[in-house]
Every structure is written in C-alpha cells, then in structure tokens.
Amino acid sequence: MWCRNCNIETNDTICPVCSETTVEDIPIEIYWCVHCKTPIIQNVTQADKGICPLCGEKIKYLSADLRPVFPEERLLLELLLDKEPNEFIKKSVWASNSRYYIDGKSIPISSKTFQFADTDSLINKIGHHKKNNSYKYFEMYISNFVEANKSRLNCLKTEAFEFVRKMAAKFDEEKIVISFSGGKDSTVTADVVIKAMSNPNLVHIFGNTTLEFPSTVKYAERYRQNHPQAIFLTAKNDEQVFYDVCEDIGPPARMMRWCCSMFKTGPITRVINSLYRNQQILTFYGIRKSESVSRSKYNRVEDAAESVKIQQQTVASPIFFWKDVDIWLYMFSGYFILLRTYSLKNWRII
Numbered sequence: 001m002w003c004r005n006c007n008i009e010t011n012d013t014i015c016p017v018c019s020e021t022t023v024e025d026i027p028i029e030i031y032w033c034v035h036c037k038t039p040i041i042q043n044v045t046q047a048d049k050g051i052c053p054l055c056g057e058k059i060k061y062l063s064a065d066l067r068p069v070f071p072e073e074r075l076l077l078e079l080l081l082d083k084e085p086n087e088f089i090k091k092s093v094w095a096s097n098s099r100y101y102i103d104g105k106s107i108p109i110s111s112k113t114f115q116f117a118d119t120d121s122l123i124n125k126i127g128h129h130k131k132n133n134s135y136k137y138f139e140m141y142i143s144n145f146v147e148a149n150k151s152r153l154n155c156l157k158t159e160a161f162e163f164v165r166k167m168a169a170k171f172d173e174e175k176i177v178i179s180f181s182g183g184k185d186s187t188v189t190a191d192v193v194i195k196a197m198s199n200p201n202l203v204h205i206f207g208n209t210t211l212e213f214p215s216t217v218k219y220a221e222r223y224r225q226n227h228p229q230a231i232f233l234t235a236k237n238d239e240q241v242f243y244d245v246c247e248d249i250g251p252p253a254r255m256m257r258w259c260c261s262m263f264k265t266g267p268i269t270r271v272i273n274s275l276y277r278n279q280q281i282l283t284f285y286g287i288r289k290s291e292s293v294s295r296s297k298y299n300r301v302e303d304a305a306e307s308v309k310i311q312q313q314t315v316a317s318p319i320f321f322w323k324d325v326d327i328w329l330y331m332f333s334g335y336f337i338l339l340r341t342y343s344l345k346n347w348r349i350i
C-alpha cells in the first residue's frame with residue numbers, strides 16, 4: 001500500500017502518519033539509459049533505483065508513462081517535423097502524450113502541427129518512402145527493453161496471475177467470461193486469464209459496438225482463429241444503425257449517453273442472459289486505473305449492482321494497476337519468445 005500524501009509504503013489501508021486512505025499500487029517512474037538506449041521502469045521504492053540493470057550505469061528520469069513508436073509512426077513523425085524520411089530509423093523512439101523521445105531527447109509536438117498538416121501530401125510521401133523503412137532497429141531496441149525490464153514483467157505477471165486465480169476460485173469455470181474488445185488491454189487481459197487458469201476453453205464475448213475500425217473486426221477474427229478452443233461469441237446490435245439513431249434522437253451527450261447501453265452493454269447483456277439466465281458470473285475485463293480520472297475512481301473488483309452496468313456480474317480487472325508501458329512490455333515479451341533464436345547480445349546497441 002502507498003500513501004500519496006506522505007509518499008511512503010505501508011501495510012495498512014490507512015496511512016499511519018497522516019491517516020489518509022492509502023492506495024494499492026506503488027508508483028513507478030520511467031528512466032532512460034543513454035548507453036543501452038532503453039527505457040527502464042522502476043518502482044519509486046526500489047533499492048537499486050537510478051541504476052541500469054543491463055550496464056550498471058546511472059540512468060536519468062524520463063517520464064511517468066511511455067509507449068513505443070512503431071516504424072510507421074516514426075516515418076510520419078519525421079515528415080511532420082520536416083526531417084529527412086527515415087532520418088530516425090536507427091534511433092530509439094518512444095512517446096508519452098504529445099511528447100516524443102528520440103534517443104532519450106524530448107521533442108514536444110504541438111497540436112498546430114497536426115492541424116495544418118497537408119494530409120494528401122503526407123500520404124503521398126509515406127507511400128514513397130515506406131519501402132526504405134524497416135523494423136530492424138526497432139526490434140533491437142524492443143529486445144533491449146524487454147531484457148532491461150525483466151524483473152518488472154515478472155512482478156506484474158506474478159501479481160496478476162495470483163489475482164486471477166483468487167477471483168476465479170469463487171466461480172465454476174463455465175461461469176467465467178472474458179470481455180474482449182479487440183484492443184491491446186483486452187488482448188493482454190485475455191492472455192493473462194487464460195495462462196493463469198491454464199484454460200484455453202474460456203468464454204470470450206466480443207462487444208462489437210458497430211463503430212469498430214475494420215482492422216479491429218479483422219483482428220478479432222484472427223484472435224478467434226488463433227484460439228480455436230475458446231468459446232468466442234460476438235455481441236452486436238443488429239437492429240439499429242448508430243448514425244440513424246443520431247438523426248432521430250441526437251448524438252450521444254454527457255447527460256444523455258444512449259450509445260453505450262444501446263450498442264455496448266445492451267448487446268452484451270443479451271448474450272450473457274441467453275447463456276447464463278440469472279446465474280452469478282465473473283467477467284474479466286481490461287479496465288485500467290490510469291486510463292482516465294473517472295476510471296481511477298473504479299475499483300479493481302466491482303460487484304455492487306449500481307456500479308456494474310450489467311447486472312448479475314462480478315467484474316474484475318487483472319491489469320487494473322498497469323501503465324501503458326506495462327501493457328507493451330507484456331506484449332513484447334511474448335513477441336520476443338519467437339525471436340529469441342537471435343543472440344540478444346549481438347542486438348545490444350553500444
């Protein structure tokens with residue numbers, strides 16, 4: 001437990017110093033190693049803070065959270081910044097909000113850059129230069145990133161797996177559902193749940209809101225094919241068309257948010273009702289505290305009827321305390337199991 005007021009770790013739910021309610025997750029910080037050119041996730045309380053686990057050199061503070069910049073986005077960034085196409089191809093590029101980090105050097109990008117961008121010319125240029133773009137250096141840096149953050153990954157996995165097993169122990173396995181949206185968070189959640197329970201047969205419900213990108217629907221289809229043992233159901237409103245409803249009753253607004261019940265929770269509830277009638281079920285989903293201020297007020301486990309939009313459910317998020325960077329770390333670690341035949345040492349950038 002962590003007191004945000006005193007910045008101290010404690011075993012109590014109430015801080016022994018200031019009596020404020022403590023939070024479960026201990027904050028992290030992201031550092032940068034100039035030698036290994038990799039971000040390093042560290043706990044604010046860890047003993048070896050400020051030291052690179054790969055090379056033993058001192059590391060400097062970078063950001064509170066971070067995501068990788070894939071080669072396609074990197075090329076777009078170069079064009080937006082009037083750089084030579086593929087100028088940063090050998091650099092380790094990351095981002096956090098509107099800030100990019102190129103080999104650890106921060107570059108802010110203003111919203112005006114996007115506002116005044118000539119999209120037709122950009123599309124043209126990207127088409128022209130993408131053949132010279134490559135994943136070679138990107139994969140080297142990602143491999144270093146996975147290697148440098150091994151202990152963070154182990155902590156995340158151990159904690160999440162235990163959480164899943166503890167929650168699942170209270171339910172029959174047939175009454176456990178994975179809520180799948182086709183995004184990265186729900187993909188990681190599904191993987192964590194399947195591995196923690198060693199059960200590839202679990203029920204997945206894909207909530208297709210009808211407003212999905214075509215690539216999301218294609219990805220959900222690919223996921224289904226790659227998980228042939230899973231029971232994969234799609235919940236979708238086939239009766240109404242989102243834009244027709246907008247014409248009829250106006251677009252969704254904060255005080256009249258009809259979209260979620262009509263196109264998301266409604267269809268999911270119908271699928272759940274037809275499967276389970278009134279039985280209590282456990283749904284694992286990929287909500288995270290750091291997604292937004294409103295989500296930070298959620299609990300990791302919700303079963304009180306008023307806070308759960310779909311009744312008869314206990315909903316639980318194994319990745320509730322994970323940051324963006326943790327999600328990417330988990331996914332990349334899976335990706336590099338396939339590439340481990342390469343020598344990691346040869347990949348280290350000096």
Ligand SMILES: [Zn+2]
Pocket residue numbers: 003004005006007015016017018019020
């Ligand atoms: Zn305190």
Ligand SMILES: [Zn+2]
Pocket residue numbers: 033034035036037052053054055056057
């Ligand atoms: Zn290092």
